[in-house]
Amino acid sequence: MENIERRRFLKIGLTSAAGLMVGSFFGFSNTSKQIDVNNYDDLLKFDWGYIVDTTKCIGCGSCVRACSVENSVPDTFFRTWVERYEINKDEKIRVDSPKGAIESFNEDNFAPEDIVKAFFVPKICNHCYNSACTQVCPVGATFHSPDGVVLIDKEHCIGCGYCVQACPYGCRFIDHHKGTADKCTLCYHRIHKGEIPACVNACPRSARVFGNLKDPNSIIRKILHERRYGLLKADLGTNPKCYYIGLDIEVK
Template identity: 60%
Template structure:
């Protein structure tokens, strides 16, 4: 396992991003308790429906706090080790965005698994803002990958996780093409579709996903939206958030806090 970023590298990105990340967020969704906002999944989960009684079923979701990510790669390494991901393939990865007056510089060397090298002097001098943005399967509640699978190997679990049945997958890659987030791949060793499953095997044991547990800054959160005391519920209730590619209408359940418009 490679060592994380040096402090100098972390400081570099912090300096050029300081105070600017949350200033340019578009397509922002906020929390409302009104019935007219029932289409908002987080608001609906937190507020419930009129006349609802008894205990609510858990509504599992994932949050990425962009302003807390330092690009250490701990999450990617933890995921790869936990899920035996082949070298060069990633269930989760981290991208670095560096904004300049000339445009956006984006890189993700080896998925960010070894951290990020310093950029060249020209880009560093021109940088005005910068972010590390983790990516993964969004576990959509309207997943376009599910209906295109010809054998039903891609499906949603009762808890809302989007999973792949490796015993029945035929490796046709229809789901890979159907995912708008580029979150799927054909496992080079198993020859079947692969992707993040929020560490479903750990979830069934009452544990957090490996990436969440490994994150040194709590940039990644996983929990129950229907639990008002959960950290994820509080964060989404109190802060502005958005999802990637909202125009796809997938009802993505990976919510981003502090995500700039350039990343959408």
């Protein structure tokens, strides 16, 4: 009798726990917001942009790990990475990003008591409006998608590496297995289904925000209206589309 009670208890307990888990997965995940893209004109309704809030990033590296898994990024190369800036009491600046912070940051470079200022800066392809990489591609293998993402046609790329040289941000690399250029696609395979990029999804601090710049009511637009932001290497005229909140002068 007691056994049957216990079995029932376990059964109900486990079922409800599983139910809660599955339910919360759907309830809390903010990944899916169905968008309708049926033809070319539908794509023109979007201009995907990106915000990095450097004041929120804690350098956990979840974004780098998520990107690596989602996009099978080859070893030693990075579609996104996190930089750590430390300034000590002698005003020395030390920047590092060990393995792109895929294993987070384990040790301080300066003695903790000497550090007067420290912050993390996630980096990603800027998907520039006036991108140098698409300008220099000799075969037109890299291009702007109608919804504002810089993509690479890996069936067409010849692997000359000119785009790698031209990108001022170090966001591109040659994937030696495929012999072609590679970089962040803003998880294009996800976003055109209405999901958010893997790195945005993985960030526990919402330091990364993704959205449609053409939609005046989008969260990304609202943040850009409220906050002060900076751009990386704005003087080069690439007109990047990754906006940095709390950008420090030391960040290049």
